[in-house]
Amino acid sequence: SQQGEEDPQALSIQEGENATMNCSYKTSINNLQWYRQNSGRGLVHLILIRSNEREKHSGRLRVTLDTSKKSSSLLITASRAADTASYFCASSYSGNTGKLIFGQGTTLQVKP
Amino acid sequence: NAGVMQNPRHLVRRRGQEARLRCSPMKGHSHVYWYRQLPEEGLKFMVYLQKENIIDESGMPKERFSAEFPKEGPSILRIQQVVRGDSAAYFCASSTGAAGTGELFFGEGSRLTVL
Numbered sequence: 618s619q620q621g622e623e624d625p626q627a628l629s630i631q632e633g634e635n636a637t638m639n640c641s642y643k644t645s646i647n648n649l650q651w652y653r654q655n656s657g658r659g660l661v662h663l664i665l666i667r668s669n670e671r672e673k674h675s676g677r678l679r680v681t682l683d684t685s686k687k688s689s690s691l692l693i694t695a696s697r698a699a700d701t702a703s704y705f706c707a708s709s710y711s712g713n714t715g716k717l718i719f720g721q722g723t724t725l726q727v728k729p
Numbered sequence: 730n731a732g733v734m735q736n737p738r739h740l741v742r743r744r745g746q747e748a749r750l751r752c753s754p755m756k757g758h759s760h761v762y763w764y765r766q767l768p769e770e771g772l773k774f775m776v777y778l779q780k781e782n783i784i785d786e787s788g789m790p791k792e793r794f795s796a797e798f799p800k801e802g803p804s805i806l807r808i809q810q811v812v813r814g815d816s817a818a819y820f821c822a823s824s825t826g827a828a829g830t831g832e833l834f835f836g837e838g839s840r841l842t843v844l
Contacts, residue, residue, distance in 0.1 A: 623771075647829045659733075659820060659835035660772070705771055714785040715829025716762065719772040 623706060623720040631728050636693040638723040640706030641686075647709040649682060649689050650717065654703045663691075663704075668711075698729040731756070734803075735821050735836035743844050748808040748815070750839045754823030761804045762822045762833065763789075763796060772820060777828055778804060784828070808841075816843045 622641045630636055642649065648667045652660040666673045666682045666689065673680045679692040693700055703724045707717040734753040742748050754761050759780050764772040774788040778798035789796065793811075798804040808815055818840045822833035 650832060652835075659837045660822075660833075661835070662832035665832055709829030713829075714777060715827055716774055716777045716785055717829065717833060718774060719764070721771040 623723050625723060626721065627724045627726075629726045629728065630696055632696060632698055634696055634727075636696050636700070636725055636727070638691045638704050638706075638725070639688060640690070640720050641688045642706075642708040642718075643687070643710075645711040646684075647711055647715060649680075649709070650707045651678075651680060651689075651691050652705045652707060652719075654705065654722070656702075660705065693725075696725075696727045698727050700727050701725060733821055733823050733834050733836035735819075735839050737839060738837060739840050739842070741842045741844060742811050744812055745810050748811050748841055750806040750808075750819050750821075750841070751803045752806070752821030752823075752836060753803040754821075755834050758823035758825055758834070760824045760826070760828060761798050762824075762828070763804075763806050764820045764822065766818045766820060766838070775806070775819075779827075811841070811843045813843045816841055 624639050650665045651663040654660045664675050664680050666680050677694045682689045703722045705719050705722045707719045709715050736751050761778045763775040766772050776789045776796045777785040781800050793809045795807045818838045820838045822835045824833050
């Protein structure tokens, strides 16, 4: 299976704290993407980082990519209760049809 | 400017019946993907289609499952002779470019319950 791993599986923090989620993948990728899913809803795209990029920012989100370790991290700074959701990384593998393979996700709870 | 539309949102079937799930991609999107999600789990890739063509069906069970994306109309995921293990949320996503070149836009999902 090409499916990657995410950790932690669950994370509980206080509002205002930072949240870091990690993702590992299996083989060479074209890009890696992060998505958010609120309970009972569809997924929403957050950020895409290409294989030749090391870091990307979008508002309070910071994503890093380390291709030598085949890993990525998502940092949410100054978290808010509204950030409570599940977060998934998804990899587009080279030499494949390019379909996205999703990790198991990290469930984040931000307490007010 | 509607997003990806899936229907029905909830579907209840008895074992042995057929389930048909529909997905209308965003306007201008010709690439459609179907994923399955079990409770508390990630999304499992099922099939990737481009208008009238199946590009990758490596995640779809060989039996009872089929998908199509006709020239006109929505994409259809069809599950014949459903079993309890088919109970899950089925998500459709679409994109403008080929898979892996950009972001996917997801629908709200169709939740299938098999009694």
